[in-house]
Amino acid sequence: MDFAEKETRFTANRLVFLQWAVVAVFVFLISGFWRLQILDPDYYTRLAERNHIKELPTPAPRGRILDRSGHLLVDNYPSFSIIAQWGDGKKLQEHFPGIAEGLGMETAELAQRVETARRRTPYRPIVLREKASWQDVAFIESHRSEFPELDLMTVQRRLYPPEGFAAHLLGYVGEVSENDLDLPELALLPPGDQVGKAGIERQYNDVLQGTDGARRVVVNSYGTELAVLDERPPKPGKDLRLTLDYDLQAIAEQGFQAEIGALVALDPRTGEVLALVSRPAFDPNLFTAGISNEDWSRLIHDSGIPLLDRAIQAQLAPGSIFKVLSATASLETGIADENTTFYCPGGSVFYGRYFKCWEKRGHGRVNLHQAIVHSCDVFFYNLGKNLGVERLADYSVQYGLGRKTGIDLPNEESGTVPSPEWKERLFREKWYAGETISLAIGQGALTVTPLQLAYSYGGIASGGYFARPHLVSKQNLETLGRKLPQPAEVRLALQEETVAAITDALYGVVNEGGTGGRARIPGLDVGGKTGTAQIASVEAARSAKQSGEALEDNAWFVGLAPRRNPEIVVAVLYQAGQHGSLAAPLARDVIKAYFDKKKGIQPQFAQGAKPQKQVVEPRPAAGLGG
């Protein structure tokens, strides 16, 4: 075969052309690296980091809540939340069906959740499910490579006492809502973070909250965690010690059984709240992992309004309880003294209208002491007429009604002290003189909260020292670096004779065959006053008439001991109660337990009734009592 040389200029030229073509190819390729590595390296470096570095929030556990002697009321327990790292939004959306199936939810529901979270806090991890079950955890762990955007976050959840124990005052926590994020201190919270929504949890959220930490970890493309890059440990929230007395609270809670009502026990010397009950209660544990729609709907449609904190929010007519305020005002203004008497024939005419006494047979001639002991209406009609509505209203406000006491709980109500000016402003109607007569015995448009009554009685019996009610003491607030809200107290210079007359009368109510005999405790200097109010308030009466609801009596009792400078005042409300007679014994039980504890006798009633510590699934324990 002949391989003769065939060298021509032509091929030589074309080889030179090839040579330059090769050089051109390399210039072309180098330009690619120039673009990526020299012109835009930071962009790709960021993408590379986003690929392999995941930031996982480590939520700070909230501070625990304790009673005055360190008894644990609210604790935490660990659980997992399922979170999705936003990263590549398209990728996450593609995985919706698979993730939804694995977690047993609807794709639409999942998409909705992600969309809401994304709008609120873009580029931050999304909580897909609070409180993951063990099946959920297993699903995440076994699908790490398939859904690398999913992760588990250890969260400390709230564990509240069972049976709605102290539910209203403790409150509950919930996920930060869009409204909350407007508040500067909440705006930077990570998604799914729990903040106090009600009660102490809300009032002292900044103390309890703590600061979340974070962990940056290296992951591979299968989502497996390889190493921890750095860690910012969470700062746990501070524990909060309340003035609440667990034993007194337990006795009070149990005393209501299935009844609707409220109880407030204060130490008037300091304003410390010893017990604060509202019934019916709810289970705050329902809120700890995001309340379900069914549970929420049940709570808000319950006719017993379990979310209402009756101790500070129920605004009801005080009835005869108010007579003590009428009496105090009369003594202070001098329109009456210990010897002032009126004759009660069972009723009397004022301003052309007949007002009857609850005792149809009449009380005969009574002085102020007897009038309070036997709760004579006619006596107080006369006092009211002589005092006049302006002074009556004015003194009532001084004694703590018609204004907020300033307790450290959110959403306290102020009640209403009616006056001609108030009526004109609200209803554009003239004040009828007859209304003053009703007002003097605590009826009509006058409304109060149970807390106000305890506050008011405590202030009067303490000679005019009205200490602002609170659940966290001044000393505790100072240790937490917070100041006591001002004013800490209101001082009225009540005359000694006035205080003596009133407190003696209160003693009489309980110990001298008066209406509060059931509150008697042998060997203890207990005073008190009963009350029954027929109508809740003008507004309530109107709305009740419209809705056709039956209006039932509200039964009140306010007890205190000892009668002068009392250590404890207990206000009890039984709403719509045929069981009004239970109010006085319940106050008695709480007062007795208080003094028993002082003597070192543990109230056997509440023995062993501690909130059960539960690890994974908090369920209400069988009961409170031991």
Next chain:
Amino acid sequence: MTRLLSWRDSDWILLSVLVLIATLGVVQIYSATAGTRFAGAHLRQISWVLLGLGLMIAFCFYDYHNVLNHAPWLYLLALALLIATLVVGSEVGGARRWLRLGGFSFQASEVAKLVIILLLARFFGESQIEGVSLSDFSKVVAAVGIPTALIIVQPDLGTALTFFPIAGIALFLGGLKLRYFGLLFLAGLLALPVALHFMKPYQKARIATFRNPEQDPKKSGYQILQSKIAVGSGQLWGKGTAQGTQTQLRFLPVPHTDFIFAAYAEEHGFFGVLFALLLYLIAMLRLVQNAQVAPDSAGMFLIAGVLGVFAFQILVNVGMVVGYLPVTGIPLPLMSYGGSSVVFTFVAIGLVNSVRIRRFVN
């Protein structure tokens, strides 16, 4: 004739540059596979390189004219191997590309590549006339078309594509008028819809993704994106051997084969890339030089064919790594892990050297 041959006339620059590139490849394979199920691949790669070097030396001393004489028989053998691959080849991921023979697996397409170079070198070496006649052209198309078709149906479109530059360069140096290249280009454009029709869905997806990488972030687009991230995040100096997060944490797909240059770029940066590409450029320019000094036109065509295959593979593979070209699965010569490719490369270089050391013979 043989007496005048000297091993010392070898292209030492070319050989050392290629050994250097193979070394970079081995190190990068080690870095990319340590701790994975492919661990130890670098040792196998070393043995392939050693085998390749042995074959290269053997082919240096073997007169390439003898090989060219056997080209038609080798061609038929290659076709037989390709058909055997289609019939009894082992199936991996829906494609039959590998032929098992006595405990070894190899890709017949690599053999076919070499054989086509030889066949065309012989064909154009024999031709005495200047320019390419229509009958010559038809013969070339038929000779290249048959193995190309057999490889396309494996399917291995990427490897099939490497036959075009071989034929193209041969026709170009053979004297095909430039306007016919224009015509060929037009014909190619017209054939495109037909080709698309026969494409597998994944191939269509790759092309679609290449044109719009964000469209399909998890699959081919994901590969291109991760490759670009790896390269870009390597910056000027790179993250260091075995330090590339994209490579080590498996974000980069197949970092020891098709995407080895992305892994290399991530760990050694722009300067590392310049160094490696410079080595490749030197190798290519040495091939051109060797073609220029070839003792006869058959030798020149042989070297030009080898140059065409290499340059094309480098262009397509590295172009893919920087996101300029679609994902094709063409290995980077001497760096990508794989025995068939390494052995083919060294045998081809052996033939080139065989031409070179005979440059003073006449």
